Amino acid sequence: MKVDIVLKDKRKYLDLLLLADEQEDMIAKYLERGELFALYEGDLKGICVVTKEEEDIYELKNIAIYEIYQxxxxxxxxxEYIFEYYRDRCKTMYVGTGDSPNIISFxxxxGFYISHRIENFFIDNYDHPMFECGKQLVDMIYLRKDFENVKND
Ligand SMILES: CC(C)(COP(=O)(O)OP(=O)(O)OC[C@H]1O[C@@H](n2cnc3c(N)ncnc32)[C@H](O)[C@@H]1OP(=O)(O)O)[C@@H](O)C(=O)NCCC(=O)NCCS
Structure with missing residues (x-):
């Protein structure tokens, strides 16, 4: 298994990015400023995108594995790879998702735990109703992972 950090042509991964976030203009809000990680084992299995939100606060904005490899x-x-990669510079990593028990279990x-919710996020920010397992997505549920060993130098 290897993970590449992709610095250019990130839109090449749009098919995967759209699996996790189905509206392209929402992806555009974080894709260029984010770091994109591509996981290979032989061929490409999946990607994720992480953004820096504040000095030691990061956010996992998108993670997707091709359906046949899920x-x-x-x-x-x-x-696990990104936790290790950001460990020294990150105090807290957030991830936001719809209120979908499967994704929250994942x-x-x-190692994330539930933090807070932003009410009506999907209604207010997406141009069409979205459904997960037959249920409309309304609030954004935030989970967080706290790291203990941030270097303060
Ligand atoms: C969500 C996603 C990234 C998970 O990746 P994956 O490779 O399928 O998950 P893994 O095989 O690594 O599973 C890891 C753990 O999560 C759990 N998990 C994964 N998918 C799950 C599901 N649909 N329901 C319940 N648990 C799930 C597994 O049981 C496993 O638990 P364990 O380690 O205790 O055995 C992948 O299913 C995906 O790309 N989905 C479509 C895009 C998406 O919805 N992204 C998230 C947007 S918020």
Whole structure:
């Protein structure tokens, strides 16, 4: 397994990015300022994008594994990779998601815990109603991971 950090032509991964965030103009808000990680084992399995929000606050903005490779541990490996990558400079990493028990279980199994919610986020920010497992997404649920060993130099 290897993880590449992609610095240019990030739109090349739009098919994957759209799996996690189905509105392209919302992806555009974070793609260029974010760091994109691409996980390969032989071929490309998935990607994630992380942005810096404040001095030691980061946010996992998008994570997607190709459908045929889901449920095989790649998503968790990618999260483990970015936790290690940001460990020294990150105090807290956030991730926001719709109120979808499956996705929330995934993040909790990766070490995040539920932090707060932004009411009506999906109604206010997306141009069409979105559904997950037949349920309309309304609020954004934020989860967080706190790191203990931030260097203060
Ligand atoms: C969410 C996603 C990134 C997870 O990646 P994955 O490679 O399928 O997940 P993994 O195989 O690494 O699973 C890791 C853990 O999460 C759990 N998990 C993964 N998908 C789950 C699901 N749909 N429901 C419940 N638990 C799930 C697994 O059971 C596993 O738990 P364990 O380590 O205790 O065994 C992937 O399914 C995906 O790309 N989905 C479409 C895009 C998307 O919705 N992205 C998130 C937007 S907020």
């Amino acid at each position: 449920g095989q541990g790649y998503g968790k490996k990618l999260v 993040y909790i199994s990766c």
